[in-house]
Amino acid sequence: xxxxxxxxxxxxxxxxxxxxxxxxxxxxxxxxxxxxxxxxxxxxxxxxxxxxxxxxxxxxxxxxxxxxxxxxxxxxxxxxxxxxxxxxxxxxxxxxxxxxxx
Numbered sequence: 315x316x317x318x319x320x321x322x323x324x325x326x327x328x329x330x331x332x333x334x335x336x337x338x339x340x341x342x343x344x345x346x347x348x349x350x351x352x353x354x355x356x357x358x359x360x361x362x363x364x365x366x367x368x369x370x371x372x373x374x375x376x377x378x379x380x381x382x383x384x385x386x387x388x389x390x391x392x393x394x395x396x397x398x399x400x401x402x403x404x405x406x407x408x409x410x411x412x413x414x415x416x
Contacts, residue, residue: 318331361406
């Protein structure tokens with residue numbers, strides 16, 4: 315599976331869109347600033363949106379599509395699944411830990 319995701323800083327003023335084949339690992343890298351890039355510079359650590367696809371080509375195309383959008387359209391996409399702009403990484407971690415405990 316491949317994931318297209320958006321992350322934000324604490325007050326949702328800065329957005330980052332990315333693609334990965336391991337969403338949990340990539341979130342960890344962003345949150346712990348393991349890669350010195352845009353997200354570490356602007357403290358972008360909150361997962362606010364993600365979608366998945368089995369095809370890497372369509373994931374990359376979707377990432378490029380979203381990156382080309384206006385900020386308003388990106389906000390609307392995030393709010394379509396996350397109207398309160400909560401950190402979705404906490405939900406993913408809870409689901410992952412409950413899955414492993416079964």
